[in-house]
Amino acid sequence: xxxxxxxxxxxxxxxxxxxxxxxxxxxxxxxxxxxxxxxxxxxxxxxxxxxxxxxxxxxxxxxxxxxxxxxxxxxxxxxxxxxxxxxxxxxxxxxxxxxxxxxxxxxxxxxxxxxxxxxxxxxxxxxxxxxxxxxxxxxxxxxxxxxxxxxxxxxxxxxxxxxxxxxxxxxxxxxxxxxxxxxxxxxxxxxxxxxxxxxxxxxxxxxxxxxxxxxxxxxxxxxxxxxxxxxxxxxxxxxxxxxxxxxxxxxxxxxxxxxxxxxxxxxxxxxxxxxxxxxxxxxxxxxxxxxxxxxxxxxxxxxxxxxxxxxxxxxxxxxxxxxxxxxxxxxxxxxxxxxxxxxxxxxxxxxxxxxxxxxxxxxxxxxxxxxxxxxxxxxxxxxxxxxxxxxxxxxxxxxxxxxxxxxxxxxxxxxxxxxxxxxxxxxxxxxxxxxxxxxxxxxxxxxxxxxxxxxxxxxxxxxxxxxxxxxxxxxxxxxxxxxxxxxxx
Numbered sequence: 001x002x003x004x005x006x007x008x009x010x011x012x013x014x015x016x017x018x019x020x021x022x023x024x025x026x027x028x029x030x031x032x033x034x035x036x037x038x039x040x041x042x043x044x045x046x047x048x049x050x051x052x053x054x055x056x057x058x059x060x061x062x063x064x065x066x067x068x069x070x071x072x073x074x075x076x077x078x079x080x081x082x083x084x085x086x087x088x089x090x091x092x093x094x095x096x097x098x099x100x101x102x103x104x105x106x107x108x109x110x111x112x113x114x115x116x117x118x119x120x121x122x123x124x125x126x127x128x129x130x131x132x133x134x135x136x137x138x139x140x141x142x143x144x145x146x147x148x149x150x151x152x153x154x155x156x157x158x159x160x161x162x163x164x165x166x167x168x169x170x171x172x173x174x175x176x177x178x179x180x181x182x183x184x185x186x187x188x189x190x191x192x193x194x195x196x197x198x199x200x201x202x203x204x205x206x207x208x209x210x211x212x213x214x215x216x217x218x219x220x221x222x223x224x225x226x227x228x229x230x231x232x233x234x235x236x237x238x239x240x241x242x243x244x245x246x247x248x249x250x251x252x253x254x255x256x257x258x259x260x261x262x263x264x265x266x267x268x269x270x271x272x273x274x275x276x277x278x279x280x281x282x283x284x285x286x287x288x289x290x291x292x293x294x295x296x297x298x299x300x301x302x303x304x305x306x307x308x309x310x311x312x313x314x315x316x317x318x319x320x321x322x323x324x325x326x327x328x329x330x331x332x333x334x335x336x337x338x339x340x341x342x343x344x345x346x347x348x349x350x351x352x353x354x355x356x357x358x359x360x361x362x363x364x365x366x367x368x369x370x371x372x373x374x375x376x377x378x379x380x381x382x383x384x385x386x387x388x389x390x391x392x393x394x395x396x397x398x399x400x401x402x403x404x405x406x407x408x409x410x411x412x413x414x415x416x417x418x419x420x421x422x423x424x425x426x427x428x429x430x431x432x433x434x435x436x437x438x439x440x441x442x443x444x445x446x447x448x449x450x451x452x453x454x455x456x457x458x459x460x461x462x463x464x465x466x467x468x469x470x471x472x473x474x475x476x477x478x479x480x481x482x483x484x485x486x487x488x489x
Contacts (some may be wrong), residue, residue, distance in 0.1 A: 002027035003488045005274035006263050008250045008288070011039025011426075012471055013461035014278030015233045016478035019067050022240035025488035026274060030242050033249035033263065033427075038230035039278070039462075040426055040433075041471075047313035047413035049369035050362045052226040056353045056371065057087075057195075057324065059213040060472040061220050064229060066479075071240050079232040080223045082358065087219035089322040090188060090401050093330050098184070099322070101219050115182035125179045129212035135166065136209060141467045144450055144480050167205025168441050175194070175205035187332050191349070193488030194375055196468050197304025197432065199336040202439040213472070221323065221358045229471070253277075253288045253458075260458045261287075274485055278462040282429040294452075301446055302439055303378040303432035304469070305339055306419035308391055313413040314368035320403055321368070323357040326350070327402055339377050344387050348374040349402045350395050367412075372399075378432040379419040388418055428464075450481040459485060 005021040007014045010032035018030040036042065040054035061081050083102065090098045100112045101107040102354035104126055167175045190200035192210040222228040237244060252264045253275060260273040277284050285295040327350040329335045338345040343398045353371040356363035363369040374391060400407040406472035419431025431436075436447060448465040452458060459481040463469030467476055 003273040004262075004271060005276065005488075006031065006270060006272040007192070007276045007278060008253075008263065008284075009033075009039065009278030009427075009462065010037035010234075010244065010246075011278050011462055011474065012041055012230065012233070013463070013474035013478050014039070014276070015230065015237060016067055016475050017276045017278065017459075017461050017482055018242045018244075019071065019233065019237050019240055020478060020482035021274065021276070021485065022242050022484065023070050023235070024485065027241075027488075028242045029270065029272075030237065031248050031250050031263070032244070032246050032426070035247050037234050037244065037246065038227065040422075040428075041226055041230045042425075043225070044311055044415060046311055046415055048364050049313045049367065049413075050225070050355075050359075051311045051369055051371055051415075052246045052353075052355055053113065053309075053311070053371075053417070054226070055471055056355070057214075057225055058220045058222060058226065058229070058471065059217065060475075063472055063475040063479075064233070067233065068236060070142075071236060073236070073239075076326065078236065079228070082223060084219045084221055084323065084358075086322055086324075087214045088324040088326055090184075091325065091327045092184060092330070093398075096184060097178055098188070100215070102186070104215055105199045107215060111182075111185055115184045117180055117182040117185050121180060122185070125176075126215050128179075128210070129208055130216050131164070132209045133212040133216075136206065137354070140444060142480070143474050144466065144484065159260050162430065167208065170205040170405035172200040172203050172205050172207050173261060175208055176200070184328075187328055190230065190328065190332065191328075193438075194305070195470060196438050197306075197375075197434040198438040199340065201333060204249060204441040204443075206441075207438060219324075221355075224357070225355050225359045225362060250288060252290065255289075255455065258454060258456055273311040273488075274457055274459070274460045276461060276481060276485075280427050280429050280462070280464045282461065282462075282464075283427050298436070299429075301436040301443075303430055304437040305375045305430040306378045306422060306428075306433055307373050307417070308344070308376045308388065308393070308419075309417040310370075310372040310392065311364075311415040311417075312370040312372060312411045314370055314410045315366075315369050315412045316410045317363075317366055318354075318403065321352060321354050321357070323354060325352040325354070327352070327398055335375075339375060342377045342380045342382060344374070344376050344391055346390070346394050346398070346400070348391065348394065350374055350398055352399070376419060378430040379423060380430070384418045384420055388416060434469030438468070450477060451484060480482075 005026035007018045007030045022028040042053040044051040059243040065075040086099045112119040193200035329349040335345045351373045422431040461477040
């Protein structure tokens, strides 16, 4: 009889872990409390439009391909994606528009033409970001770097020799502002701190590695939209023999001494040799393990930002927009000061994602599907109804000024998601999208590891643990955890 493995939570980290455990020979059971898998990678249908509800940027697609290869399949037979010509279109209130071409030389030329920043400065910075990735990826992203043995690896010695290049004692903004003269280009690169819910004015310069993924390695988009990633992985998991139970909530994790023995659901007890959690670590400890001390320890860390998202079906096609679009705040430092106070500025940076630029069927002819998002603080009990009303008005005015049209007149249907909804739907503590923030040079060392010494058969994956949030890092967390789990006997 096969040994049983249980995975709690079917976000992309949990799905990847379930596939890897099945390949290792376990009888794998994946439990998801919601009616659909995917966690934050969901979809919404509204007024004949389809919306991806969560993550919208796709980098390092090879990490998805790896799961098919691991299962002995050709990924191109099941899942396809396209490289993007432009990773984002940037709008400033003064009328400036910049296309971030994924060809780095073309992007550097565009930056010089639009902002006056010498292309050599742009290319030099991108080279630094690439070197930073080469230095850190093997240790900080794709390994359990918190384990002592990891520091004996040659890669760790290389990091030690080149420690100054990590810029760990400078902020992201500090590094970027020393590299560029153009305020617009500084703001463009500063925004990568928001990819893990942090502030460029506080997060360490090491996080400038994020720009490398988009500008040197490329941005992509699934041919069927972001939701297609989960749907194709779910099909792969089923082919691998994973038993996926949707709409079944795990009520508790049982344990004896230093062993986790299984899980309890409304249907009863299921024993397990291996348990993997893809649940935010705070509710996992508090609700499933009934352990308050580790939950409080995690709560002491500053939470990442959350999001306020408007899904708008638009009765007009806007040719000015690309797939990914950013309308920048005119006071970026003020925006992050407000977030730190738990507030939302009256001039937020607005992200507009229109998947129909790549997936035409996502919006009928002559219409647009707008995913409109701003960064907001995690839920601290604010008056979100008032914040939503005010933010909606400011967003509509901001986009309307820049596009020169009365945006609200074209909204035919609307759905809204705020931090309260994010916590309710995804169990993200206080609606924080990425667990703890990276607003400290020590944040990476304080992030919850993929294994806990107290229990020898309990592992952790997903955005609230090492190495962090976002699709690539959640996939990396599944590989790190499963590489530590022995194959089934």
